Amino acid sequence: MTNTGSGSPDKEPATADQAARMALDNTERAEPTSQQPPERPALGRLFVENLWAANTLTVTVLSLLLAMVVGGILMIVSDPDVLGTYSYFTARPGDALNASWTLVSEAYTNLFKGAILDPDAVGLTAALSPISETLTYTAPLVFTGLSVALAFRGGLFNIGAQGQATMGVIAAGLAGFLLPLPAGLHLLVAVFAGALGGAVWGFIPGILKARTGAHEVINTIMLNYVAAYFLVWLIVQNGVQDPNRSDAISRPLDASAQFPRLFGDNLRVHAGIILAVLVTWAVAWLLNRSTLGFELRAVGSNPAASRTAGISVTRTYVLIMVFAGALAGLGGSQMVLGTTAAALTPLVVAQVGFDGILVALLGRVKPWGVLLAALLFGALQAGGNRMQSYSGVSLELVTVLQALIVIFIAAPALVKAIFQLRAARAARPQTSLAKGW
Amino acid sequence: MSTMAVDDVAVAPVNEGFWTRTRKAGLVLTALGLLAVLLFTALASSEPARFTLSEDASGAALKINGTVGAALFGAVALAAGVAILAGLPTRWFTLVLGVGLVGFVVSFLCWQVSTAPAGQNFMPLVNIVRGTFILALPLIFGALAGVLCERSGVVNVAIEGQLLMGAFSGALFGSLSGNLWVGLIAAAIGGTFISLLLAVFAIRYLVDQVVMGIVLNLLAVGITGFLYERLMQPDPAKYNSAPRFSDWEIPLLSEIPVLGPALFAGNIFLYLGLLLVLVIHIGLFRTRWGLRTRSVGEHPTAADTLGVRVLRLRYRNVLLAGAVAGIGGASYTLALFSFTKNMIGGKGFIALAALIFGRWSPTGALLAALFFGFADQLATYLSAINSAIPSQFLAMLPYLATILAVAGLVGRVRAPAADGKPYIKG
Numbered sequence: 103m104t105n106t107g108s109g110s111p112d113k114e115p116a117t118a119d120q121a122a123r124m125a126l127d128n129t130e131r132a133e134p135t136s137q138q139p140p141e142r143p144a145l146g147r148l149f150v151e152n153l154w155a156a157n158t159l160t161v162t163v164l165s166l167l168l169a170m171v172v173g174g175i176l177m178i179v180s181d182p183d184v185l186g187t188y189s190y191f192t193a194r195p196g197d198a199l200n201a202s203w204t205l206v207s208e209a210y211t212n213l214f215k216g217a218i219l220d221p222d223a224v225g226l227t228a229a230l231s232p233i234s235e236t237l238t239y240t241a242p243l244v245f246t247g248l249s250v251a252l253a254f255r256g257g258l259f260n261i262g263a264q265g266q267a268t269m270g271v272i273a274a275g276l277a278g279f280l281l282p283l284p285a286g287l288h289l290l291v292a293v294f295a296g297a298l299g300g301a302v303w304g305f306i307p308g309i310l311k312a313r314t315g316a317h318e319v320i321n322t323i324m325l326n327y328v329a330a331y332f333l334v335w336l337i338v339q340n341g342v343q344d345p346n347r348s349d350a351i352s353r354p355l356d357a358s359a360q361f362p363r364l365f366g367d368n369l370r371v372h373a374g375i376i377l378a379v380l381v382t383w384a385v386a387w388l389l390n391r392s393t394l395g396f397e398l399r400a401v402g403s404n405p406a407a408s409r410t411a412g413i414s415v416t417r418t419y420v421l422i423m424v425f426a427g428a429l430a431g432l433g434g435s436q437m438v439l440g441t442t443a444a445a446l447t448p449l450v451v452a453q454v455g456f457d458g459i460l461v462a463l464l465g466r467v468k469p470w471g472v473l474l475a476a477l478l479f480g481a482l483q484a485g486g487n488r489m490q491s492y493s494g495v496s497l498e499l500v501t502v503l504q505a506l507i508v509i510f511i512a513a514p515a516l517v518k519a520i521f522q523l524r525a526a527r528a529a530r531p532q533t534s535l536a537k538g539w
Numbered sequence: 540m541s542t543m544a545v546d547d548v549a550v551a552p553v554n555e556g557f558w559t560r561t562r563k564a565g566l567v568l569t570a571l572g573l574l575a576v577l578l579f580t581a582l583a584s585s586e587p588a589r590f591t592l593s594e595d596a597s598g599a600a601l602k603i604n605g606t607v608g609a610a611l612f613g614a615v616a617l618a619a620g621v622a623i624l625a626g627l628p629t630r631w632f633t634l635v636l637g638v639g640l641v642g643f644v645v646s647f648l649c650w651q652v653s654t655a656p657a658g659q660n661f662m663p664l665v666n667i668v669r670g671t672f673i674l675a676l677p678l679i680f681g682a683l684a685g686v687l688c689e690r691s692g693v694v695n696v697a698i699e700g701q702l703l704m705g706a707f708s709g710a711l712f713g714s715l716s717g718n719l720w721v722g723l724i725a726a727a728i729g730g731t732f733i734s735l736l737l738a739v740f741a742i743r744y745l746v747d748q749v750v751m752g753i754v755l756n757l758l759a760v761g762i763t764g765f766l767y768e769r770l771m772q773p774d775p776a777k778y779n780s781a782p783r784f785s786d787w788e789i790p791l792l793s794e795i796p797v798l799g800p801a802l803f804a805g806n807i808f809l810y811l812g813l814l815l816v817l818v819i820h821i822g823l824f825r826t827r828w829g830l831r832t833r834s835v836g837e838h839p840t841a842a843d844t845l846g847v848r849v850l851r852l853r854y855r856n857v858l859l860a861g862a863v864a865g866i867g868g869a870s871y872t873l874a875l876f877s878f879t880k881n882m883i884g885g886k887g888f889i890a891l892a893a894l895i896f897g898r899w900s901p902t903g904a905l906l907a908a909l910f911f912g913f914a915d916q917l918a919t920y921l922s923a924i925n926s927a928i929p930s931q932f933l934a935m936l937p938y939l940a941t942i943l944a945v946a947g948l949v950g951r952v953r954a955p956a957a958d959g960k961p962y963i964k965g
Contacts, residue, residue: 176762180769230890241875259749316946323696323888324938335931459753496768498880502760508754509736539826 158466161517165510166478167516169503174206176502177495181205183367193378216488217481226500227368232484234371238441240480242267244435246458247465247472248385249426253318254391254467257424257506262307262322263430264455265329266300270431272333273299275438275446276342278355283360292359292439293377293432300431301424303329308423310389312416318423326455333491344445353444361440370441379473381432386469398422430455453501460508481503546822561632561948565623568639570644576610580961588652589661592796596661601797605653605660612649612870615642638894655924660766667916671807673875677702677883680867681813681890682897682904683819684730687860689795689899690823691853692836694959697753699887701861705730707763711770713781713869722781722873723866726791730859730865733793735760736957738857742850745961764879764880771878784808785873808870813905820901832856836955839962849962892941899955901949 176183184205187198215221217236223229253260260266274296283291307321337350344353346535361372389395400408401418409415410417437443443450459469461479465471486500509515518521583605591600605613619639627635652662681698688695695701708729713722733755740746771779784806792803802809821831831852836841841850864887872878889911896910897903918933 176765180766258691259747261749310942310946313711314946316942318698320891320943320945324892324942327885327888327938331931331935335929369928450835456753456757459750460757461755462748496765498764498768501757502765503761505754505758505761509751509758510738512746512750512754513740515744516740 105503114376119525141345155423158160159343160523161514162464162507164517164521164523165507168510169506170210173499173503174202174210176499177209186242188481193291196347209432209489209495211374212489212492213482213485215485216492217485225365229255230365230369232488234365234482235484235487236370236477237371237375238480239483241372241378241440241478242433242436242442242454243457243461243476243479244375244382244473245436246430246454247461247476248382248469249429249433249474250259250462251467252385252389252398252429252464253422253426254322254462256398256418257405257417258422258426259424260304260310260322261319261459262303262325263426263433263458264451264453265322265326265481266427266430267434267455267458268326268329268333269452270296270300270434271437271446271451272336273331273431274359275352275355275433275450275470278438279353280341283358286355288356288358291360291437292355294333296431296435296439297428298431300390300434301428301491303429304427305424308420311423312325312419321447324525333446333450337446337448342446350448355438359439363441372440374436374440377432378476381429381468382473385429389469394418394421409484427461430458433458457504460504462487462510463508561627564636564945565625566634567620568643569617569620571643571841572613572615572620575613575616575643577613579613579646579650580606580610583650584652584653586621586653586660587648590648590652591617591661591663592665594663594665594800596658596663600661603649605649606731608649609646609654612642612646615667618723621643629781632756635673644891651921651924651926651928655926657910659924662920664797665801667913667920668797669805670919671909671912672802672805673912675908676808676812676870676914677867677886677906678890678893678908678911678939679816680808682817682869682893682899682908684810684860684867685822685891685894686819686901686904687832687856687863690836690895690955691832691856691959692839692955692957692960693736693737693741693853693857694722694748694963695753695857695860696866696891697733697755697759697887699883699885699888700752700756700891701730701733701864703756703759703763703881703883705732705865705879706872706882707766707783708732708865709869710764710779710781710872713873714778717782719782719784719828719873723869726869726873727862727865728867730863731861733865734861736858736863740856741961743852744856745963748828748959748961760881763878767878767880774849779877781873781877786890806870808866808874808875812870814961816901816905823901835962836957839957843962843964845953849964853962870942892937896937896941896944897955898953910940 123224184198184201187201192200214234216504220228220230220232223231225347225395249263249266250260261466267447274292276286277292277295282290282486283289306325307316307318308318310321337352338503342352357512361374361377363369364371364373389399397408397413397418398421400411400413401415403423405415408418433454437450437452437454438446457479462472464478465473482500482503486497489495489499492495552898553695555684583606586601586604588608589600589602591598593599611959614915616639619635622635623632623639681702684701685695685700704726705726709722709726712725713719721918731777735753736758737748737751740751741748786804786806787810789803793799795803821829823832831847834845835849835852843849853905859917868883871882876882887906890908893904893907893911897905897907913932914936918930921928921931
């Protein structure tokens, strides 16, 4: 590829792998996503066969299962007491198996209780609490996931969602405590500022890619760190730092700049999740129904053919990155405009940008898929908190689970081999965008 | 893959007119020189700026009046910039550019040191040089891991994860066994474990290599963080108290002023890192293995036609890279600190930057790593003397420099042609 060479990408020649990728995309798009068998006599048998075929849903579920198995093994080997029972495994295997089962099942039960439903909860608030937590963690991931997915569809790998989210949180935070605006308008301005901050940070790698061919992966990685250091510097400046604090924390945001809570003050879920669903719909519309979306997908499939067809690849690359940046900026702004934090701190964006990459891959780079994937990740996060406090299993296990799920998703051939799945036609996710530097 | 010849034509240099890359570099250097002569000189104080040849204020020192120094070295940078602009013969370019950049940095230092609070206006050169190498060490190992991988056509974004896993398993098994060498070997195996995943998924299952690298980094953060909280935090005496390599002083060489105590009284990792740069450089450009590695990274189809086993070579190089990075991670836990969660903290990505900035060559990576290490050390020094320059902006320097390099503003960087492209035989 000539991506690192000089000259605008508009002049790039076509390559064989791009053509192959386009062909691949075309066949995939032709596949129906639902695995509903047609009306035939042996409907039940067909259904079972399809269920055990390597289709998207089956691979996802089995990947989750595999990840949890590996997670369970990690729990067992890291628990000296349980591991001790394995020293006399041949004499009394029941001890080891019982201890392991208790440890792992209790941890995963708490994961479930913290994420979805706690059957022992008393009262409506307690019963809704897990769902509320899940949705709170889901909201920012939807935006960063959409950011990565949108860029993917345009043939760009946006690793910079983290940096764009950081710039988004900075802009939204500044707008939140520097501008004296009435309620309602203030929130609107803060949300817009967040999107703008991210868009600016997305524009830089976009224009560099378009004008000089500099690879967006390298530039977005570097910009992530520039943004992180900028945040650390900004927080301790006069007018930004909380005058009552000596540590690195900014002034708190005005209440007028924060999303309203959906179910009263005791539940953390806020209107950000509604915005997330709306934006998912908007991105789906943009990708599948608009002219820009068509151009974006065309460029992603085959830049050379798109150029021949009269699409400006340069302009499309810049637009893709600006939109992706704006989405990631929105995701970052959720962290201060929602209920997660009320002020800027060096770690305010946590990992939402990097998690967004995993969410996009898990969601098969499709907008509604991203929403579901973000829901799963949000649930893992929320459940992980309970698992940590009730079972004493470190929250880091959630990171392991998330990474493992995506590894298995990315290599469906491996999952297929492990479970002896029948080959299905729509098994391959659109993650094979390998282009090198 | 079959169209690589077309790619090469597209990258071939075109007639750029008057503003060649050399002239652009000259222009930038001239601007820096002007900045030094005008701004640094104006801001510097007439206090002497002392560069001591020891670890503190005592002993012999190079001393210069702050204003004079800033102006003088700024003028050197300016002269070098003008010389390049005026059209210097190409063979002098690198030397003059280097002299100019050093002049700019020294001018900057004269300003900073001379305006430091009274009693602190000295710069201990031994500390600076030693700190530069210590901070550059993980970058050197990481960037070498990148060289090994990417020269054979596998993108290695997982350097961070390999360093982290190396640091972790070095600490864990070093503590459990109480033996340094067991720790070192375990560290290499830890890094290789991440590499193995990268290799299998990238080469066997054709997963996008950048995606895989990013996910593996998260996996390494998760696994090490999880085991740290489960094992090391509750019982640090058993699981997180690895023995440490002591410093080995090399006779005679350690007597050299400044460089001696800084470079030849270090621990095994320093010597190992420098040795590896040399070995990999020679290996890559002077041996059969190196020629094959480079050919697989540039044009795997051609290499395959000539009988090179592309996939096997890639597997071997990626695994080797993991071992190198794992040892780099151990340079933390078996020499300096005990393991903490996410202790690599982005060094793997700076190593990636060093690899790219050093144009995918071992010596280039070494120089880039030293430059980044120096920027890091300078940030520490400047915040110690209460400089007006925020340390965060110095910390951004490696990343910004890499963006400029990739965008083609400072020379041109070009990755191996087949870097990141899976090879499918047939």
